[in-house]
Amino acid sequence: MKTESPLDKPIYALIRDIVRQIPAGRVATYGQIASIAGKCTPRMVGYTMSGLPKGSDVPWQRVVNAAGEISPRGNFESTLIQRDRLEAEGITFQEDGSIKLDDFLWAGPEWGWLVEQGLNPEI
């Protein structure tokens, strides 16, 4: 049989593929990515982001927490870089330092893409 199941490769690879679908000028939340991936937790997404190699082609800066804020982490510099990149893409921050998700939240990948990946489009 074919082996196109997303489970065929490491879950981290799948998560990275999904993040790559996020267009510039939009953001997605950890929970949203987890939901798209299927059986996956928001933490897993965060773990994946932390493990990305420097210079990765994955637009990790477009992934924020459920409050629309840049999640705190050990490397403060990367936090600043993240905000800088997002502003460069046209995303604006409110006074409290969060992003207005009503305006910038990604609608999710297209139905066809999900099917290609062997994911459940109903999400």
Add this chain to the structure above:
DNA sequence: CGGCTGACTCTGG
């Protein structure tokens, strides 16, 4: 094969 390590989210008081 056991243990360690990570960039989250939700619920209740």
Add this chain to the structure above:
DNA sequence: TCCAGAGCCAGCC
């Protein structure tokens, strides 16, 4: 409205 606690999974030594 704010804070604390619980749930949770894969990779890599």
